Amino acid sequence: MAPTHDSSTLRDSVLTFCRLLRQHGYLVGVQESIDALVVSLSGITEYNQFKQSLQSMVCTCRDEWVRFDDLFDEFWFTRGIPVKKKKSKKALASKQKGAVPLLMIGSSEQKELTEEGSRTTGAQAIERLKKTDFSEIPEPERARLEALVLRLFRQMQLNLSRRMKHSHRDGHVDLRRTIRKSLGQGGSPVRMVFKKRQQKKNRLIALIDVSGSMDSYSYFMLLFIYAMQKHFEQVDTFLFSTRLSCVTEALKKKRFKEAMDVAGQLTDAWSSGTRIGETFTTFIDTYGKRLLRRDALVFVLSDGLDTGEPAELASALAHIQQRVKRIVWLNPLKGMKEYEPLARGMQSALPYIDVFASAHNVESLLSLEKTFRHV
Amino acid sequence: MPETNADDILSVVKGFDQHGYVLDESLATVSFLMIKLRRPLLIEGSAGVGKTELAQILSRYLDTELIRLQCYEGLDVHAAIYEWNYQRQLLSIKLQEQSEASIEEKEEHIFSDQFLLKRPLLKAITKKDKAPVLLIDEIDRADTEFEAFLLELLSAFQISIPEIGTIKATHTPYVILTSNGTRELSDALRRRCLYFWMDYPDREKELKIVDKHLPEVDAQLAQQVVDAVQGLRSLQFDKVPGIAETIDWLEALHHLGATSLDSDLIRQTLGCVLKTQNDLQMMDEQTIESLIA
Secondary structure, X not given: OOOOOOXXXXXXXXXXXXXXXXXXXXXXXXXXXXXXXXXXXXXXXXXXXXXXXXXXXXXXXHHHHHHHHHHHHHHHHHOOOOOOOOHHHHHHHHHHHHHOOOOOOOHHHHOOOOOHHXXXXXXXXXXXXXXOOHHHOOHHHHHHHHHHHHHHHHHHHHHHHHHOOOOOOOOEEOHHHHHHHHHHHOXXXXXXXXXXXXXXXXXXXXXXEOOHHHHHHHHHHHHHHHHHHHHOOEEEEXXXXXXXXXXXXXXXXXOHHHHHHHHHHHOOOXXXXXXXXXXXXXXXXXXXXXXXOOOEEEEEEOOOOOOOOHHHHHHHHHHHHHHOOEEEXXXXXXXXXXXXXXXXXXXXXXXXXXXXXXXXXXXXXXXXXXXXXXX | OOOOOOOOHXXXXXXXXXXXXXXXXXXXXXHHHHHHHOOOEEEEEOOOOOHHHHHHXXXXXXXXXXXXXXXXXXXXXXXXXXXXOXXXXXXXXXXXXXXXXXXXXXXXXXXXXXXXXXXXXXXXXXXXXXXXXXXXXXXXXXXXXXXXXXXXXXXXXXXXXXXXXXXXXXOOOEEEEEEOOOOOOOHHHHHHOEEEEEOOOXXXXXXXXXXXXXXXXXXXXXXXHHHHHHHHHOOOOOOOOOHHHHHHHHHHHHHOOOOOOOHHHHHHHHHHOOOOHHHHHHOOHHHHHHHHO
């Protein structure tokens, strides 16, 4: 069954449908519209084939692919002039609601699907978001911040991987450049050009405090670790509060939401008290032999508000410090103006920490680039 | 187009069927469009759903060469597009030392065609007789910089080489890109391609596929194995078994002389389907029993 037999009506319908898709956030430009027209005129007349053709033309990712079916059926069955329908957005939002049991944040419940206009975000707004403390970000902004953060973190990780490549005087001979240079000297390779292997990547161990006081910070820290995974040879991630859970595998999921879902199921102790020393000792006993090596960088994210024994924390940290390259302690409270590390836990930890930094907003996380580069 | 006999979607399905690939309607439609419009096709989906095989069968169906570029982190222009044959160039420079030719002539000589080593992408667009199938496998593993190179190729089907100039495609190749989604691809690249999301096959399709590959196997056993794998896919494994695993498993069972699946057999042959320690540990008695039921 052809959607219609009259070709000019068909053309109008296809274009209207393209507009509808655009309203639903699809990136349908002029080229895509033309493509869609080509399909409609190419003699494909069977309903399903027509649908599938358009689907492959205008969709650019799985999400769009999945939503396409309903949009198409709704449009071509009713054939009315499409008004901007809210229905499918709501359906999508409620679907997400069901899929996110976890994190403290519940960010996705409030997440409204961005309209097409918001693909371009004002530079000022971005700057402002970058400086805002994680715990003070208003719910509606959170989804936008997440997307932005993921992009910035990926960019940072790309910067890092680029910066390692260039070198001058060691490594292999770069024959290509050598010959190019030698032309001026009659072909004798007087000056050799070298290129160096990319540096061996480090491993990262992240220990993230998920007790009540740390809620929003740990969420963004996880997002950060998630985005930085490629920069490291291997990343092992642990969440702790009163207990320790390993979420390494969960973070390897392709989508961050998915990763958080799995991580949430693994952790039963979200948001209760903290016994840092005890959980660190557990970490050393269970994973220490395998993970604590000289090429590892240890990230601890915690405010150091420990309900356990400070001495235990100190000895655990001493043990870790002897075995790894560097310990970086990120304390979101450090972002506050008058903060001094007075908490007992923090006090006993300080002597064993190589870098003590804050992690309370996007900017502070981005400034960690230095720490990554100098390892 | 005399090169193809793909007149309509049905003939594409039949053609693939003859080469042992089960096409469902939606994939057939997309393949048809790709052949007709010569637009690159981006296929995403989990590992082991038959993305790469589609390209192989397509090349057999179109009776043309398959040129494959396997992407990896750090893949650069010299491994993907072209490289100069440095040893020969050096030699040639030495040989020309005494000649009267000017520097410009010498340079032109050593950057001529005979010193150019063609890598897959260049090979694909300079193929003389007919359009090849170009498979760019696991594009998500390559760096973002490499994606940028691909853009020029995929939109204009031409490649610029600084020393020579721009080389235009003699025949527009049929391009298939695959991605496992380990990295987000750029919008620009996505928009240049037809898109297809390939999922694990449903029971009917998987039965057909199994039958194509192992026609000699007992039908009842095949059904049980397919049902079991379909069941396994719904569990949370690190490495979800793909179609290749189904076929491996069935073949193993067949060689063991099995005609129907029982828990002992499953335990003995589980290594064919589950490939990590973690996943194997997840398979307790109860789960195994549920697979047979």
